[in-house]
Amino acid sequence: MLQTKALTKKYGDQTALDSLDLEIAPGEIFCLLGANGAGKTTTINLFLDFIEPTSGAALINGLDVHQNGLATKQFVAYIPEQVTLYRNLTGLENLRFFASLATGEDFGMTKLRSILKSAGLPDGAAEKRVGTYSKGMRQKVGIAIAMAKDAKALLLDEPTSGLDPKASNEFSELLTRLSGEGVAILMATHDLFRARETGTRIGIMRAGKLRQTLRASEIGHADLEALYLEHMRD
């Protein structure tokens, strides 16, 4: 579902992403680990066609993102570290706008409310202005948009950083549920514990290169941490 072919991004003579080859199948949760500046956000932004690749290609559902920007966007949802919504609108109004923009359909209010509920937004919050929301509540509206869109691929850039453990846990459960429904998920994160708990595969990046990929089930938490640190050391 999500695929890259020798995907490379250079800023001047600095290589932010170096010939990345990656394939994420429906139902997979791929967790991308790596130090600050490793190239995680760059990878996600290339999938979103927010930036242009220097060479290589990012594909969603077999379509080159750079050639078919608009067409690929119907399959994909995106949750950044900070889900920024329209502060003057309520959570419900935000969802209504983005969901109709994503699908061209106007969902009824009851449908939208039930999506927000299943994304875990507390009762009563839907009618409040987003300006009053906590970070976790905004992340949940982001998830609700992805659910309303019925996205086949989900791109997450450090979605749980700054969430309290309970919220982070709920978020992981949602991801697991979505992957169970066949969504392909790419998540950049610094949270080794979450990555091992939630992910099906884990990639470790450094300086634009994907150094190692492994199955989450194949490794214990302590081992993962040791492996990660080892990659970061040399």
Place this chain on the structure above:
Amino acid sequence: MSASTHRMAPPKTLSILLRHERRMALADRSLLIALAIFAAATLYALASGAAWLRGREADVALAAAQSKQRTADFQTDLRIYEAGQGATLGEKPGWYPGWIKSPLAPDARPGLASLPLALMASNAGEVQPALATMRVATSRYALFDDARASTQNPATLAVGRFDLVFLLTAVLPLLLLAFSHNLLSSELEQGTLALVAVQPVAMTRVVLAKLLSRAAVLLLPALSVIVVGLLLFAGVPASAAAWRDLGALLLMIVSYSLFWLLLSAWVNVRGRSSSSNALRLGGWWLALVLVIPSLLNLLVLGLQPPPDRAELTNRLRATVVNARNGGKNLVSDFNLQHAEQPIRGDANGRDNFDSPKAILKSWLVAQASEAAVAPIADAFERRLSAQQRLAERLRFLSPALSFQSALNRLAGADRSRTEQFIAAVRDYQAAFRGYFVPKIEAGASMTADDLDRIPAFVMPAPRRGSALIADWLGLAWPSVLLALLAARGFRRFRVGK
């Protein structure tokens, strides 16, 4: 599923985006405040324009009424003398003064007829001659001397008036830029644009929705206030032509506004910050509204220095003195050519100022000096006109100039309307002379009935169709260019760097 089955119907996204933009705009209180200030300024500009116009129209009407009254008084007195009852006027019995019978005496005050939208342009209207002073012997080059003396009041010329033309040319763009400079940058800065850009909707369409909603939210109230203000201060349009003028005005305002909105859109293409966009747009405003017009002014002055009116006046005076000194010869030459009916002094053979001979002499001197100054004065007028034409052609370099030109034209305060008025007054002068001069040359006296048949002045309707279209094209070409540049830019627009 294939990509094509998922693609949505385009008009739907646009209406979703428009609904969203409207909701966001209505939540913005500063918009209401800005619109209220703009409305107040519009009404003020129209009120002061209306007061100025009332003053000018009153001057024109008063001059015409006074001239008419003088003619009527003449007529009354002539009838009394014609009935041999001059004594009732306190004169010696049998006395019938020559001056009252003189064809040189009647005067006319042809005035400029205001167009329905004249109140918009008190600045340009202020320097327009609106009233002529005419007797048979008045030089065709001196018809507007009185008007010029009264309108070139240095105080009003220096300060300028706050008229609707200025408000719409200079201030309306600021209103539009204030609410469109961050068309895309505000969402880019807030971060909401990323979430929009993840949806299958073209950025050009997002921007189009924003442009349309800004246009609607700003222009509908602004145009309404302008229309209401015009109805209030200029009255309901009384003719089809007046309705057309109003329609043309609204079209010009909408086109000019679109230019500024498209400029905002184009400046937003680069994905720079709102403050950077604001600075750049401020620079554009300064350039197009102030700097380019001033530079063009200097350029025109350099290329076509304006003729000096003081110098003209001096040269005219010298020429007139020469012509006057040759007055005696003019009469004898005339009598030589009209030997069958020579014009002499009065009944007693005396050469009084009001004898037919003196009257003829005045006319011949006037005619001779007019002919003598014609080359100088015509050259002066040609240079002035050439200068103004050059300035007019350069208006295509700034949409603000084209727009201002269109509005002045609709108000009847432009060069061509002024020239049309001057030409009409001169045509009228020809008719006026055509009526009285044969009497002078025949040594005839005027009768009371003659005064009934003086030709009347008619101000022709303005001719400006093609010039208005040219003005509009001056607005339209930069907009088309900007629309193309912006559309291309947004097709390539990326949320990230």
